[in-house]
Amino acid sequence: MATTDAGNPRERYRTQVRTEIKKHAWEQIATAGTSALSLNAIAKQMGMSGPALYRYFAGRDDLITELVREAYRSLAETLRTASATGADLAALAHALRAWALEDPQRYFLIYGTPVPGYRAPEDITGISDEIMKTLLDACTELAPDGPATLFTAHLEDHRDWADGHPAPPAALHRALAVWTRLHGVLSLELAGHFTDMGFDPALFFAAELDDLLARPA
Amino acid sequence: MATTDAGNPRERYRTQVRTEIKKHAWEQIATAGTSALSLNAIAKQMGMSGPALYRYFAGRDDLITELVREAYRSLAETLRTASATGADLAALAHALRAWALEDPQRYFLIYGTPVPGYRAPEDITGISDEIMKTLLDACTELAPDGPATLFTAHLEDHRDWADGHPAPPAALHRALAVWTRLHGVLSLELAGHFTDMGFDPALFFAAELDDLLARPA
DNA sequence: GAACCTTCGTTAGAAGTTATAACTCGACGC
DNA sequence: GCGTCGAGTTATAACTTCTAACGAAGGTTC
Numbered sequence: 001m002a003t004t005d006a007g008n009p010r011e012r013y014r015t016q017v018r019t020e021i022k023k024h025a026w027e028q029i030a031t032a033g034t035s036a037l038s039l040n041a042i043a044k045q046m047g048m049s050g051p052a053l054y055r056y057f058a059g060r061d062d063l064i065t066e067l068v069r070e071a072y073r074s075l076a077e078t079l080r081t082a083s084a085t086g087a088d089l090a091a092l093a094h095a096l097r098a099w100a101l102e103d104p105q106r107y108f109l110i111y112g113t114p115v116p117g118y119r120a121p122e123d124i125t126g127i128s129d130e131i132m133k134t135l136l137d138a139c140t141e142l143a144p145d146g147p148a149t150l151f152t153a154h155l156e157d158h159r160d161w162a163d164g165h166p167a168p169p170a171a172l173h174r175a176l177a178v179w180t181r182l183h184g185v186l187s188l189e190l191a192g193h194f195t196d197m198g199f200d201p202a203l204f205f206a207a208e209l210d211d212l213l214a215r216p217a
Numbered sequence: 218m219a220t221t222d223a224g225n226p227r228e229r230y231r232t233q234v235r236t237e238i239k240k241h242a243w244e245q246i247a248t249a250g251t252s253a254l255s256l257n258a259i260a261k262q263m264g265m266s267g268p269a270l271y272r273y274f275a276g277r278d279d280l281i282t283e284l285v286r287e288a289y290r291s292l293a294e295t296l297r298t299a300s301a302t303g304a305d306l307a308a309l310a311h312a313l314r315a316w317a318l319e320d321p322q323r324y325f326l327i328y329g330t331p332v333p334g335y336r337a338p339e340d341i342t343g344i345s346d347e348i349m350k351t352l353l354d355a356c357t358e359l360a361p362d363g364p365a366t367l368f369t370a371h372l373e374d375h376r377d378w379a380d381g382h383p384a385p386p387a388a389l390h391r392a393l394a395v396w397t398r399l400h401g402v403l404s405l406e407l408a409g410h411f412t413d414m415g416f417d418p419a420l421f422f423a424a425e426l427d428d429l430l431a432r433p434a
Numbered sequence: 435g436a437a438c439c440t441t442c443g444t445t446a447g448a449a450g451t452t453a454t455a456a457c458t459c460g461a462c463g464c
Numbered sequence: 465g466c467g468t469c470g471a472g473t474t475a476t477a478a479c480t481t482c483t484a485a486c487g488a489a490g491g492t493t494c
Binding site for chain 4: 234266269
């Protein structure tokens with residue numbers, strides 16, 4: 001929380017209003033979805049009228065981008081602290097699920113339907129790199145090596161995304177599998193595709209996780 | 218295409234205009250995303266002004282619901298014809314991927330970020346049941362039985378969603394795994410999370426599929 | 435202390451959206 | 465021929481984002 005609140009009282013007030021705006025924005029998103037986010041409604045809730053918000057955000061897109069950044073930071077921090085307290089891959093996965101269930105729309109803000117033209121700012125991709133790094137750490141720690149397959153051979157030649165991480169190809173593969181499989185279960189659960197199906201999503205998530213932990217590749 | 222075009226010329230004109238509206242809507246969605254869909258813009262493209270569209274759709278939500286229905290129907294038909302031509306699970310998976318790549322926003326219309334309050338009409342869940350049925354068929358055909366696990370035991374007691382399908386628990390589990398894992402890879406690929414990572418998404422998809430085909434559980 | 439200047443919040447307004455109401459016109463059945 | 469039904473129109477309300485111009489209140493500088 002020790003974000004740069006410069007001694008300047010003007011600046012301090014400014015950041016405080018910004019965070020209050022974002023707080024209301026998160027509430028709106030959580031209840032009605034990102035598409036229903038309205039600057040006017042936020043302004044009304046804060047007792048000030050319309051265009052005042054443009055002193056704090058360049059526009060709707062800028063606010064949403066800031067929320068995406070915040071979501072990425074929150075996820076990265078969640079996984080970082082989990083990893084720092086000696087969590088293995090399984091604990092990391094459960095931390096991810098808990099974080100996602102805490103606010104499904106926040107999860108979808110990161111991993112949900114993209115807007116065709118939109119390209120995330122550079123600093124955001126940096127945070128996503130950190131997330132990938134903690135995932136790669138947990139995967140290399142789990143099983144240093146594994147059997148070579150067609151895809152691990154391909155990854156050997158295309159490991160730029162690992163950003164110099166010393167993970168062996170099998171760990172790279174496992175990291176990708178963890179990411180996509182957990183996202184597969186999680187996103188469909190959060191989207192409500194499992195409701196009325198009868199089975200327990202938590203058990204299915206655990207089963208997928210067990211499978212990821214057990215297998216060599 | 219043999220949808221009920223009643224002999225009534227009035228009715229025929231009506232359905233033709235409806236399909237033309239949907240055609241323009243699909244174009245808008247494909248290029249700018251569902252959130253950017255504008256009834257006004259569609260009307261302008263068709264050379265008629267604004268409120269005329271309300272003769273054909275009750276509103277924006279009604280049009281989108283119809284598009285969702287159409288997307289579900291398209292996917293169900295794609296998988297049905299693939300299955301009818303003797304396709305196994307692998308071919309089914311590749312048909313799914315081809316269908317998704319053909320129009321990513323159409324895929325996200327079904328499996329993307331949900332609107333918190335929204336509940337799909339009854340007939341749509343019916344189509345989704347058919348999709349699940351062809352998936353279950355392919356899974357039972359592939360491996361009639363498999364080892365009992367904790368989750369298969371749970372599925373044994375919660376198989377209402379299979380809707381009376383005679384698939385053994387292992388096949389139920391495999392169907393769920395196929396669904397969620399392929400969705401995991403596909404949705405992240407379509408959302409652009411793999412761009413700039415270097416590896417080939419098609420190879421990763423194939424690797425996940427191979428894993429799904431090889432394993433007993 | 436007085437003048438200045440930056441920043442905040444305001445109101446007014448443009449351009450866009452969904453959606454409703456009321457009206458006109460044309461085609462079809464009798 | 466005439467009535468009815470439906471399609472498309474304009475007008476209007478109630479929204480939205482966002483810009484422009486203005487007033488007021490704060491801190492800074494002389």
